Amino acid sequence: MKLKLLICLFVIPLCALSQDWEESYEHSISRSKNTNKPILLVFAGSDWCAPCIKLDRLLFQSQEFKEYADKNLILFKADFPRTKKNRLPLQKEQVNKQLAQKFNSKGYFPLVLLLDKDETVLGSFAYENQEAEEYISLLNSFQK
Template sequence: MKRLLTLLLLVCLGTLHAQEWQESYASALDRANTTDKPIVLVFSGSDWCAPCIRLKKKILDSEEFKVYATENYVLYNADFPRKKQNQLPEDKSGVNKTLAEKYNPKGYFPLVVVLDKNESVLGETGFNPRLTPEKYISLLNKFIK
């Protein structure tokens, strides 16, 4: 019984600090408008792009980024997986392609674009393996201020 309660407590605490990646770009845009937070739009190839995988592992999945992002950003991942088992639903794939045409026409991966609530580009960056999560947050914040 104690193990069950401990496990339940850990799950609840984990969800409190989990960053919230929006399921759709429309929900990300809506959330940005209601919270007045910038959108961090990440273009990635989750199952084929090595720098994308390293960005996720080193920066986006770090505890520092998760905690900060929860309070300060609206997150959306425009993913372009290649493996058949990882394919996105057609509607989400279509939205991601439209976003790429508008914000990533050269097809850079990974590309992180910071947008304001009006969808204006504030800045963009990629992955630099020398940056820590704290320095990456600082870089993103330079675009906002």
């Protein structure tokens, strides 16, 4: 009984601080309009792009970013995995391709865009070896 209580005390706070990546781009736009939060659109190759994997580990999985994103952003990842086991459903693949045509026609990976509720690009960045705080500062500068 005590063990279960201890597990709950550690697991529940971790769940509360995990940022939610939207499954639907349309829902991201809708949430952005309702909350007036910008959309962080991330183009990534989660199973082949080394800088994408580093960006995920250094930024998106950091506690600082999770707390910041929870309060300030709508998150959407347009992933382009290459391995068969990581293949996305066809509909999600098509949406990601359309987003790439619209926002990432040169095919840069990773590419992170901050969009307003009308899908206007406020700013962008790629992977650089820097701390989460520096990325957060950059995101804040896009919104001024």
